[in-house]
Amino acid sequence: MADPSKPAHAEDSGSAAKRGKPTLRTIAEITGLAVTTVSRALSDAPQISLDTRKRVREVADEIGYSPDRAAQRLKTGRTNVIGVLLDPHEEILGYGTSIMSGIAKALQGTAYHLIVMPNFLNSTNVEAVNYITRNAMADGLIFSRTEPLDPRVRLLSDLGFPFVTHGRTELSTPHPYVDYDNFTFSYQATKRLIAKGRRKPALISGPAGFTFAGHLQHGFMTAVREAGCAYEILSGIDLDSPAGAIRDRVRQRYAEPDPPDSFMCGGEVCALATITGMSDCGLTLGREYDIVAKQTSHLLSAIQPQVETIYEDLTATGEDMGRVLLQRIGGESDVSRLQLLLCPQIPSSFDAAG
Amino acid sequence: MADPSKPAHAEDSGSAAKRGKPTLRTIAEITGLAVTTVSRALSDAPQISLDTRKRVREVADEIGYSPDRAAQRLKTGRTNVIGVLLDPHEEILGYGTSIMSGIAKALQGTAYHLIVMPNFLNSTNVEAVNYITRNAMADGLIFSRTEPLDPRVRLLSDLGFPFVTHGRTELSTPHPYVDYDNFTFSYQATKRLIAKGRRKPALISGPAGFTFAGHLQHGFMTAVREAGCAYEILSGIDLDSPAGAIRDRVRQRYAEPDPPDSFMCGGEVCALATITGMSDCGLTLGREYDIVAKQTSHLLSAIQPQVETIYEDLTATGEDMGRVLLQRIGGESDVSRLQLLLCPQIPSSFDAAG
């Protein structure tokens, strides 16, 4: 029925002042001013008299004017859009939700829109970045899961395109980031296991290649070395593995000699899967073994309240990333002011001897 | 450093043929044709000779031309963007991921971009819809969690703005949708509980106000009435409740007289929370009680393989929605061809007597 090639609400043009979406021209005709003046007035240029500015604003509000973003974009080259690159797996247990709602909060009240670009097709994330910059689809980019020599970071740095990452890199050129201190998290979590009397903690490590995996491992190793105890890094699985794979691996490990007696889990799904695997072997959490996990949602604590957790506030992270990116776009060139390392809040119960 | 107001890769204009992003004009200068001709040639207009079309395409490819979407958009009014409205809670257990990757698949190879518009700020979803249509931010819209008299559907229908919903409404004006047959799901799931010998199934219903909640309840009621058995609809919680609330409610219910002996759970988190609550009461799944749940990810089957499930393929749903929306934008006005009701696949084990 309705012709989709034209906005359906564009009614037939009436008399002189044509109907349809109001533009600067509409306001100009109503006020008797020139289009230029109206444009200037709406952007509060000091060269336009206060009277005029006020009158224009009133008329604009009255007729419900809102600027055509396509035209602004064509003219200025600015899109007023912040893009978030979303990996397929990132939606699990609210990662994406939390981050996004944080960013949205930071962008509230600004001219910027948040747009999520799901990256389900371009096999590599770099292609997506390339595409977005080449087609000027956004003024700034946010993405996560950085690698030590992240090619996206490299590309964007070269282009001078504003971005913030969730996670650090090891590139020599510094860049804006917001990161969680996974070293400290892992160190404290492992220390907690040891404080509870465990003598062989196991780490289910982050997926190989990502910067945070190194941090997790480093924190873990530091704690076990300090304690001088045995340890194990479970091979064959990581935090990205499906729950079933983690469960099976844990089960299998317990059929072999000299199994670990506790687990440092970097995520809730990982913890749940571990518990299931152990339970299949007849082992009980808190009795035969312990777990400390990172918590980012409320699922784990509802299902398995016995698991001790350290919380990572992803919404706050998102908000920080939004703020940092806005500063960057706004011209802040001192990168050191655009790097945030968020500290884990260690529960006070951790202080008590296990 | 880099001035963010201009694309950083726009170098200073060289000699005659200025550098920077190639435009139609660049191609025109190279080939000696008029800009109009180039535009036509690239859109494969039949009025342009085959020779010319081929030559223009070659040059375009060579210099890496890609059209400026802002300009196209300004001129044509078309955005080449499909928007997905994402509710905050929808990311749980991969709902959003699956849907989005499906849509992305359907859009692959078309001129359309998928853009996710997280709706974390506008309290009501209608405001977001209003905003998107008024500002012509997309050519079509996809959203879920429809209500019987959904105001978004009403608004978009009035405007003639193309959209597809995940879920049906009870509005008299028919509209494109893709929906899962929650009646059949709920009916079969409940029948399965009864076939296993349970005599008082409980329903944890969908959140009040959404169309699918009615379907779930209807299927449940049909099954219990057919069997003539007792039943219960658990009050105070629904599928949107946090896991902790569901767990507590289940536990609490078992402290009261005449508790249910089985559960129809419309989601995995719901099932997990129920199991936890029951387990806190010392009750074992498969012995003292049973659960049938809807499965949309692989978490539940990894953590609690004993739970019988019926699968809903959300990626397929997304793909269908993408296809339907494209047809709608393409001018398909026969709405009945744009309505899909997807049937639950009932596991063959359901046929065996419990």
Add this chain to the structure above:
DNA sequence: CTGGCCATTTAAAACGTTATAAATTCAGCA
């Protein structure tokens, strides 16, 4: 009353694309 300066407003051009209508070329034919 002229010239100059300030404050304010304006006309014209531009961003890159597409739509409309017109121009050009050339073959066929009277």
Add this chain to the structure above:
DNA sequence: TGCTGAATTTATAACGTTTTAAATGGCCAG
């Protein structure tokens, strides 16, 4: 030769905005 019409190409305008440079008018010093 000149006309018609088909095939191909083109000039011009337009989408709504911002930018650049220029115009207008008022006021004051000379």
